[in-house]
Amino acid sequence: MPVPAPRSLLRDDVYARLRDAIVDGTLLPGERLRDHDLATWLGVSRTPVREALLKLGQAGLVRAAPGRSTTVATLDARVIHDAQAVVAAMHRLAVEQAVPQLQAEDLAAMREANKRFAAALRRGDAEGAIAADDEFHGIPVRTAANTALESVLEQYTPVLRRLERLRFASLGGRGSVRLHDDLVDLCEAGDVEGAAAVSHATWETLKPLLASLADAPEPTT
Incomplete structure (x- = not known):
């Protein structure tokens, strides 16, 4: 049975x-x-x-x-702002810990995921972009193998993904494609500090969208 x-x-x-x-x-x-x-x-x-x-x-x-x-929950600017700060810091830490351990196949997988990410953006496919972005950033997170870090990201990343769906449904995420390329190049060069800074900057690109959300009028019921 x-x-x-x-x-x-x-x-x-x-x-x-x-x-x-x-x-x-x-x-x-x-x-x-x-x-x-x-x-x-x-x-x-x-x-x-x-x-x-x-x-x-x-x-x-x-x-x-x-x-x-x-x-x-509605899209609360304060809640998303707090989550963004935490997620950006955790991804920076993940890259710092992962760079010395990343293998050639890991870097190739990141480049391939970024290609799918760019293609999804061109199609206006928010779900495809989010899936590819998850795969891209998931590689250094898994390589870092920090369970505490993974637990924090599991809790707070979905809060940001709701906001990113709005951005990825347009071409608003194109700047992230370039940042992803820069991140892989720096990882390949073994530049821990540079790669960590770019990883953090990738998640900082949400701030303009956060600002527009904060300025939006409160929904009426």
Whole structure:
């Protein structure tokens, strides 16, 4: 007979599916999240859904107030600003730790991912751009093999991906293609400080979009 999935794996899967649904816009900002409806949609019990919603709340992707409903968080400039600062710092650290360990095949994989990233931008394919960007930056993160760093990025990167979908749906991310190329070149040259600085600068390119979000009028209900 089939062996049930361990509870931790089920919880993580539910979290990932709800997180992705928020990031890709399947679940819209302000949408009410009922654990019963979500459990039915995902084909699971309500317990892992509640656990996932709690974790999503800690990441700033959902909002829950005592005695009120849980909803998908709106694009809050302050929350995204805080996440951007943390994610930029973590990627800088990842590159610092990864550069001495990166192999030729790792650098080739980064260049290939950046080609797919550029092609997705030209098509206006936000999902494809995000997937390629994740792959590109994931290589030094995996190479660094710092579990604490990976845990922080797993929590806060999805907050930024919601904002990046707006940018990658246009040609607004073209500057990142050049920065990616520079990053690989510096990694290949073994320039730890230079590569780390460029990695940090890549995530700093979100700041103009953050500024425009902060200046936007509050949504009316």
